[in-house]
Amino acid sequence: MLWYxxxxxxxxxxxxxxGTIAGLCVAFVVFHREGAPVADHAQTYAEYIWRxxxxxxxxxxxVLLALLLGVGGLLRERDYGTAPFTLALPVSRWHLxxxxxxxxxxxxxxxxxxxxxxxxxxxxxMGEVYPWSQAWQFGLLWSIGGAFLFSMGFLASIFFAGEYxxxxxxxxxxxxxxxxxxxxxxxxYVPDVHDLMSGVGMxxxxxxxxxxxxxxxxxxxxxxxxxxxxxxxxxxxLTQRQDF
Amino acid sequence: xxxxxxxxxxxxxxxIAALVLTGFCLFATLAHRKLGPLSSGxxxxxxxxxxxxxxxxxxxxxxxxxxGLGGLVRERARRTSTFTLALPVTRLQWxRTQIGMGLLQLAVLSLVPVLLLPPLSQLMHEPFPLSDTLHxxxxxxxxxxxxxxxxxxLSVVLEGEYxxxxxxxxxxMLQALLASWRPLRPYRLNLMWxxxxxxxxxxxxxxxxxxxxxxxxxxxxxxxxxxxx
Numbered sequence: 001m002l003w004y005x006x007x008x009x010x011x012x013x014x015x016x017x018x019g020t021i022a023g024l025c026v027a028f029v030v031f032h033r034e035g036a037p038v039a040d041h042a043q044t045y046a047e048y049i050w051r052x053x054x055x056x057x058x059x060x061x062x063v064l065l066a067l068l069l070g071v072g073g074l075l076r077e078r079d080y081g082t083a084p085f086t087l088a089l090p091v092s093r094w095h096l097x098x099x100x101x102x103x104x105x106x107x108x109x110x111x112x113x114x115x116x117x118x119x120x121x122x123x124x125x126m127g128e129v130y131p132w133s134q135a136w137q138f139g140l141l142w143s144i145g146g147a148f149l150f151s152m153g154f155l156a157s158i159f160f161a162g163e164y165x166x167x168x169x170x171x172x173x174x175x176x177x178x179x180x181x182x183x184x185x186x187x188x189y190v191p192d193v194h195d196l197m198s199g200v201g202m203x204x205x206x207x208x209x210x211x212x213x214x215x216x217x218x219x220x221x222x223x224x225x226x227x228x229x230x231x232x233x234x235x236x237x238l239t240q241r242q243d244f
Numbered sequence: 245x246x247x248x249x250x251x252x253x254x255x256x257x258x259x260i261a262a263l264v265l266t267g268f269c270l271f272a273t274l275a276h277r278k279l280g281p282l283s284s285g286x287x288x289x290x291x292x293x294x295x296x297x298x299x300x301x302x303x304x305x306x307x308x309x310x311x312g313l314g315g316l317v318r319e320r321a322r323r324t325s326t327f328t329l330a331l332p333v334t335r336l337q338w339x340r341t342q343i344g345m346g347l348l349q350l351a352v353l354s355l356v357p358v359l360l361l362p363p364l365s366q367l368m369h370e371p372f373p374l375s376d377t378l379h380x381x382x383x384x385x386x387x388x389x390x391x392x393x394x395x396x397x398l399s400v401v402l403e404g405e406y407x408x409x410x411x412x413x414x415x416x417m418l419q420a421l422l423a424s425w426r427p428l429r430p431y432r433l434n435l436m437w438x439x440x441x442x443x444x445x446x447x448x449x450x451x452x453x454x455x456x457x458x459x460x461x462x463x464x465x466x467x468x469x470x471x472x473x
Contacts, residue, residue, distance in 0.1 A: 012404040020414050024421075034425075061417045064306070068406050068413075076405065080322055162256045163318065167409065168310050172264050175303050179271075 002091060006103040009072055014107045017065040021058065021111055025118040028052050029126055045128045050210040053115055054138050055198040063194070066108050066146040067170050070153025073100065074244055075161040083244040093239050101154060101232045108150045112142035137212045138197075144221045144228075145197040149174060151231040158235045158242075191220050246333060250345040253314060258349045261307040265356040268300040273364035273372075287370040295357060296380050297440045304353065305436065308388040309412045311346055312395025315464075316473055317403060325473045339465045346392050354385040379445060386450045386457075387435045391416065393460035400464045400471075 032048055043051070052058065074096070077083040086096065116132075116139030123130040156170035181192040196217070199205025204214045272294045273287055294300055316335075319325035328338065358377040365372040394415060398408035416435070423434035432438065438449060 012402075012407045013410050016407065016410050016414065020418075057417055057421050061414065064413055065410060068410055071406060163253075163322075163405070164310050164313055164409070165256050165260070167406065168257050168260050168307065171306055171310075172260065172303070175264075175299060175306075179299055 002089070002096065002099040003103060005086075006100045009100075010069060010103065010107060013065075013069055014111075017069070017111055018114060021062065021065075021114045022118060024058055024061075025053070025115050026122060028058075029119060029122045029128075032126065032128065044210070045123070045130065046134075046210040049119060049130055050199075053119065055200060058115065059142075059194075059198055062111060062142065062146065063149055063174070064171065065111065066149040067153040067174055068167060069104050069107055070150040070155075071157045071167045071170060073097075073154075073157040074239060074242070075157060075166070076163075078244050079161065079163065087244060094236050097232070097236045097239050101235075104150050104154065105147055108146040109143045112146045113139045115139065115142075131211075134211055137216060138199075140216065141197050141199075141221075144224050145193045147228045148193055148224050151228045152177075155231050155235055158238050191217075191224065193224070196220065196224075246331070246338060246341040247345060250341050254311060254345065254349065257307070257310050258353070261304075261311070261349075261353055262356060264303060264307075265300060265353060266360065268295055268303070269357055269360040269364065272300075273361065273368055287365050287368045288372055291361060291365065291372050295361070300357075301384070301436065301439050304384060304388060305391055305416065305439070306413070307353070308350060308391040309395045309409055309416070311349055312392040312412070313399045313408055314342065315396065315399045316468060316471065317400060318405070320473050321403070321405065329473060335469050336465060339468055343396070343461055346396070347389060350388050350392060351385055354381040354388070357381065380439070382445070382450070383439050383441055386453050387439045390435065390453050390457045390460070393457045393464070397460050397464040397467070400467050 028049070032045065074083055074086065074093075077086055087093070089096075113136075116135040119130045120132040120135045152173055153167070153170040156173065157166040160166040160169050178192075178194060180186050181190055181194075195201050199212060202217070204212055204216055206213050272290045275290070316325050316328065319328055329335070331338070358374070358381050361372045361377050362374045391412070395408060395412045398411050402408045402411065420434050420436060422428060423432070423437070432441075432446075432449070435453075438446065438453070
């Protein structure tokens with residue numbers, strides 16, 4: 001029942017996001033012959049897909065959508081007057097939070113795997129080929145990057161009660177993070193999730209073929225998952241102490 | 245009193261936005277060169293890269309979405325719409341106040357670089373022309389007003405708390421994508437490009453955007469007057 005509740009609270013955002021991402025993937029494949037719309041030079045199909053999906057517009061869209069899927073929670077319910085009903089349910093606050101986090105992570109994973117399914121499946125129908133292995137590797141990178149971004153929104157919704165305040169703070173935190181990881185003193189120690197998701201400047205991505213090559217950065221991905229788990233644990237701890 | 249009410253509802257978002265823009269201006273002008281690629285080059289090039297062509301511009305556009313959210317549909321979810329509608333003002337007066345306050349906040353935010361960049365860049369002995377900051381401020385204000393208007397209309401029409409924000413952001417990305425399609429590129433329809441327009445002021449485009457903004461506000465007002473709370 002808790003899963004259904006968490007799904008209902010986020011379904012509009014999720015379905016809108018999923019519809020948009022799926023629609024754009026289909027459009028990018030179907031209309032790729034219209035002259036690689038965003039480029040001034042002839043491109044291979046792999047370059048076109050990478051630039052428009054994994055580096056460009058779709059990734060930027062995915063980043064903010066993953067962030068906005070994380071906001072919500074008991075502080076917002078307190079403003080609506082429904083927090084007492086939710087807290088009266090025969091489940092612990094940990095359980096409430098864990099289910100909301102799990103539903104969100106599943107939604108972010110689905111969003112990140114939509115291009116992994118649509119691009120390789122649809123490309124042959126348009127006379128092109130996009131390897132399943134490439135798409136699924138990018139899907140994995142996006143899943144973990146998306147989980148990190150989701151956790152930013154999730155954590156902000158634990159700290160900030162005002163309507164839209166959590167969303168604004170989460171967006172600004174993400175933008176500040178994006179600027180900070182460009183600084184040499186920071187980029188040495190903090191992974192850049194945007195570059196991780198797109199492969200830009202990464203040893204596992206080749207710019208001449210626009211393909212992922214070699215092993216994925218499992219240590220970095222593991223570290224990000226650990227950070228995501230720690231964020232949820234912190235959120236749980238704070239929620240247990242909050243007064244609704 | 246209505247102005248005070250609307251201010252109270254949006255001040256946190258506004259103040260956070262003002263703080264972030266201030267931070268961007270300070271970083272662009274005062275950041276030490278050794279901080280890396282974002283702080284290399286002259287102060288003027290950093291201002292163009294970070295503020296008028298880069299992250300600050302995109303941030304401002306996204307913040308405009310959140311400033312536009314609100315409305316009676318959100319108040320109905322919080323069960324305060326009956327109190328608001330019981331006030332001795334017409335719905336149109338209430339809508340006008342919301343829109344007026346939003347536009348005023350956007351104007352103030354657009355002027356933050358005007359207030360900070362010329363004096364701060366002067367401190368670094370590389371003055372950024374006041375005329376340029378005013379040029380960009382007008383572009384930012386007109387473009388962000390349209391984004392604000394669309395966010396406002398969507399929050400009047402859609403029930404979910406973040407649904408309007410998500411849809412508005414999707415529309416912003418879609419318009420950028422469509423505008424970059426080769427047949428449409430000569431018309432420079434992308435709002436982000438207009439906000440960074442370096443050549444002479446595109447008056448006809450700004451007037452068209454202003455008219456479109458007014459039409460969107462009128463639609464939102466009409467819809468609110470018809471709604472049942």
